[in-house]
Amino acid sequence: MNISMGQGQEERAELTLKTFSEQGGWVFLQNVHLMPGWLARLERTLEVCAANAHKDFRCFISAEPPPMPHWKTIPESLLQSCIKVANEAPADVKSNFRRAWANFSQEKIDASPKPTEFKACLFTICFFHSLILGRRKFGQQGWSRKYSFNTGDLSICADVCFSYIANNDSIPWDDMRYIFGEIMYGGHITDPWDRRTNSTYLQVLLQPHIFECAEMIPCYVPGANAQPDDSDVEDDDKKGRAPLFSAPDFSTMGFTDVQTYIEKMLPNEAPVLFGLHPNAEIGYLSNQADNLVRDILNLGGFNDVEDDKDHDKDKDGAGTGPSSGSEAEAIDAEIRRFAEVEERWARLGGESLDELVQMREVRTAAY
Numbered sequence: 001m002n003i004s005m006g007q008g009q010e011e012r013a014e015l016t017l018k019t020f021s022e023q024g025g026w027v028f029l030q031n032v033h034l035m036p037g038w039l040a041r042l043e044r045t046l047e048v049c050a051a052n053a054h055k056d057f058r059c060f061i062s063a064e065p066p067p068m069p070h071w072k073t074i075p076e077s078l079l080q081s082c083i084k085v086a087n088e089a090p091a092d093v094k095s096n097f098r099r100a101w102a103n104f105s106q107e108k109i110d111a112s113p114k115p116t117e118f119k120a121c122l123f124t125i126c127f128f129h130s131l132i133l134g135r136r137k138f139g140q141q142g143w144s145r146k147y148s149f150n151t152g153d154l155s156i157c158a159d160v161c162f163s164y165i166a167n168n169d170s171i172p173w174d175d176m177r178y179i180f181g182e183i184m185y186g187g188h189i190t191d192p193w194d195r196r197t198n199s200t201y202l203q204v205l206l207q208p209h210i211f212e213c214a215e216m217i218p219c220y221v222p223g224a225n226a227q228p229d230d231s232d233v234e235d236d237d238k239k240g241r242a243p244l245f246s247a248p249d250f251s252t253m254g255f256t257d258v259q260t261y262i263e264k265m266l267p268n269e270a271p272v273l274f275g276l277h278p279n280a281e282i283g284y285l286s287n288q289a290d291n292l293v294r295d296i297l298n299l300g301g302f303n304d305v306e307d308d309k310d311h312d313k314d315k316d317g318a319g320t321g322p323s324s325g326s327e328a329e330a331i332d333a334e335i336r337r338f339a340e341v342e343e344r345w346a347r348l349g350g351e352s353l354d355e356l357v358q359m360r361e362v363r364t365a366a367y
Helices: 010-023 036-051 076-080 093-101 106-110 115-141 151-166 173-184 192-205 208-212 255-265 278-299 305-309 324-348 353-366
Strands: 002-004 025-030 057-061
Touching: 002 010, 010 025, 010 036, 010 057, 036 057, 036 076, 093 115, 093 255, 106 115, 106 255, 115 151, 115 173, 115 192, 115 208, 115 255, 115 278, 151 173, 173 192
Parallel strands: 002 025, 025 057
Antiparallel strands: none
């Protein structure tokens, strides 16, 4: 039995768990993250049911991850008692593109009365889907907040595209762009600038030029950075006129061929794929490095500097616990820095505002 959790579903869920635990059966509680106040009762109910549960009793729970990593919507003890399966969208464009295209099949394309047109539009929608998911990693430069774009949006857009192409003599580009950008994906968006960015992607990508093997990367113009010369070099790559990622020839490629094309032809991950400046990934890479170092320190049993200062110290002044070594090193570094500032202060022989401020900061940090 499937139960979509929401207001008023608590008693039904508890009664179903009790009944199925006695008689046997499977129950699926969906979206329990919407009811954080009830999860403590759920945990207790599962403990009682598990005491004398039927051998065929199973309980499945689904929930979305919290918007911020430090938020805890599900009790840790409940998570530890479960077998967990995570299904998260990858961060890179190629993986998202591969995953989006794999939601469909050759049979889906062949069912359309205009398979070539539908295949081209479906390819573009999947690429658009992978781009807007990949922008999340850039933080505020990507989207002002983390929007819950999902595979359901992609599937509905594909169905709308199928219907519009089948029921019209010509492809209604404006209608599809509006439905996809303002209703389907745009329904998640609350910021007007994010909505403008989303609509601009579709305005650039979902165009008739996709049938002409045109460039698919937003804001990238082949040859824009080419330098004129008098040489006889005919290689377009050397002149900078080669496309970065052109649309495939949909009239000759099947579903599997397009999959291979994505694997081989999509360029390496870079901000230019999203139409962003190359410096856009500096913040992302810095955050990734910070998170990696923080995780390594946490796994090694070390705490943050603020936590180190709160550790109890013994009579000799040495820190206790596994972080005492790192704390002692930090204090030694500050003392050495203080000695250097004291030496510079003696050489000056007078008051200097910069030196005074620096000394006060060092004293505060060291003592």
